[in-house]
Amino acid sequence: MVSGGTDVLVELQRGVKPTQTLIDITALESLKYVRREGDEIVIGGLATHNDVLASQDCRSRALSLVQACAEVGAPQIRTRGTLAGNIVTASPANDTIAPLVALGSKVVLRSERGDRTVDIEAFFTGFRTTVMAPDELVAQIRVRATQPDERSTFLKLGLRRAQAISVIALAAGVALEKDGRVQCARIAIGCVAPTIVRVPKAEAFLAGKKLISFTTSAMSEPWLNEQGQWLSLRYLFDHYLTHAFGMQADEHVHFGNVTTGMPKLWADRHLYAVEQQAKAVCATVLTNRAGAAARVAAS
Ligand SMILES: Cc1cc2nc3c(=O)[nH]c(=O)nc-3n(C[C@H](O)[C@H](O)[C@H](O)COP(=O)(O)OP(=O)(O)OC[C@H]3O[C@@H](n4cnc5c(N)ncnc54)[C@H](O)[C@@H]3O)c2cc1C
Numbered sequence: 001m002v003s004g005g006t007d008v009l010v011e012l013q014r015g016v017k018p019t020q021t022l023i024d025i026t027a028l029e030s031l032k033y034v035r036r037e038g039d040e041i042v043i044g045g046l047a048t049h050n051d052v053l054a055s056q057d058c059r060s061r062a063l064s065l066v067q068a069c070a071e072v073g074a075p076q077i078r079t080r081g082t083l084a085g086n087i088v089t090a091s092p093a094n095d096t097i098a099p100l101v102a103l104g105s106k107v108v109l110r111s112e113r114g115d116r117t118v119d120i121e122a123f124f125t126g127f128r129t130t131v132m133a134p135d136e137l138v139a140q141i142r143v144r145a146t147q148p149d150e151r152s153t154f155l156k157l158g159l160r161r162a163q164a165i166s167v168i169a170l171a172a173g174v175a176l177e178k179d180g181r182v183q184c185a186r187i188a189i190g191c192v193a194p195t196i197v198r199v200p201k202a203e204a205f206l207a208g209k210k211l212i213s214f215t216t217s218a219m220s221e222p223w224l225n226e227q228g229q230w231l232s233l234r235y236l237f238d239h240y241l242t243h244a245f246g247m248q249a250d251e252h253v254h255f256g257n258v259t260t261g262m263p264k265l266w267a268d269r270h271l272y273a274v275e276q277q278a279k280a281v282c283a284t285v286l287t288n289r290a291g292a293a294a295r296v297a298a299s
Contacts, residue, residue, distance in 0.1 A: 001025050001137065003046055004080035006073070030137065034058060043141040047097075061145035064099035064152035064171045071156045072096050074087075076162050084138035088129045091196075097124075097156050097196045099172035101188035103143050110139035117142075129196035141190045149183075150175045158259075166191050174206065182206045235249035 002008050002024045009019050016059055025031070031046040034055040041057050049069035052058050058066050070087070072078055072095050086096045087107065097120075105120040109132060120141075123130050132138075150172035158164025169190035175183040185206040187199045 003082045003085045004048065004077075007085055011089075027109050034146065036061075037142075039145050039147075041143045041145050043083055043143065045084045045138045045140060046082055047084075047299070048080065048082050052083065053078070057145070058143075061141050062099070062152070062172040063146070064154040064173065065096060065143065067154035068095040068156070068169070068171065069268075070168075071154070071158075074250055075165075082102045083141055086128060087123065088132065088138060088210070090124055092127065092193060092195055093166045093169070093191050095154075095156060095166060095169055095190070098169050098188040098190045100141065100143065101154065101196050101198065102171035102173045102186045103146065103152060104186065105144065106142045106271050107138060108140040108142065109133075109136040111136045115139065119169060121198070124195040146173065147175070149177075168192065174211070180210050182209055182211065 002022050008017075008022075012019070026046065027194070028046060028165055030114065031044040032048075032051070033042075033044040034047050034051050035042050036057045043052065049072045052062075052069040053066055054068075059251045069078065069083075072081060083096050083100075086094045087100065092096075100120050103118065107118050107120055107123050109118060110115050112135065118131055123132075125131055150173060152171070152172045155169070156164075157164050157168045158166055170187070171190075172185065172187045174185045177183050187202055188196050189199060190196045237272060
């Protein structure tokens, strides 16, 4: 199937997923929408990254997804590329997946047999593989809209400011008690494993705590101990988690009044600062990723 064609044409050129037949679905205008349905934001199978950026519902109730869409490629890619295409390609470096996981989303698959709904975390079965049958189409992505007491955010480390594939991407969401303590947290990280992964120990660690730098620095340790092979990423995650939650702790009033300029403001003030700090460890990260990729290939 071809929607935006920004992934599928590259894959065909490289001999990945070779096929004799391409079905262009771009004429299915009924799949091109982003709308609110109760406590969900429903994104049609042909909605583009720019459609998400343009949606007031997404900007106010799914900020981390908006931040991720703003980071995808360049304006041309965001105009053509769809969220459905992004999740079906199923690369752990695809930017919208971590926020969709952290926010809590479902994928509606359609075929002649009817519709079935799959939780986003169950949608991915491995590196670039999904539960989709060959005759199924992503009809909708249903995202749980954040409530007034919730905050969400997305951070991406790339090797340049634009058109960069993620080296690490992190999406986080927290629900806060009235006194500012964390009720519950969901954190999803991309590029560190064959699929986007949740970090349950770090999520549990945050419950009942206030979001201050000390809390967020401390929380990177338990998760990294669990995943021993990623220990050398500790420094990077310290900064990512601290910044992600530091933003939520310090700027939640601001986040409550999101404007169209928010992604740029957010990027200017935070992402590039984090990027600078992280550059020092980038070489180590890449060396380790190459080693990890070889281990994944060998297994
Ligand atoms: C220069 C460049 C920069 C990029 N930068 C980024 C980036 O920063 N971050 C990022 O995450 N990605 C990036 N991408 C990758 C790509 O643009 C995105 O993944 C995009 O969202 C793919 O959507 P698409 O509509 O173009 O998918 P397509 O290429 O049309 O399709 C991709 C896959 O999804 C399937 N598919 C598409 N729609 C459906 C549907 N509705 N139902 C079932 N299957 C479907 C296709 O069959 C194919 O297997 C970049 C690509 C390029 C070329």
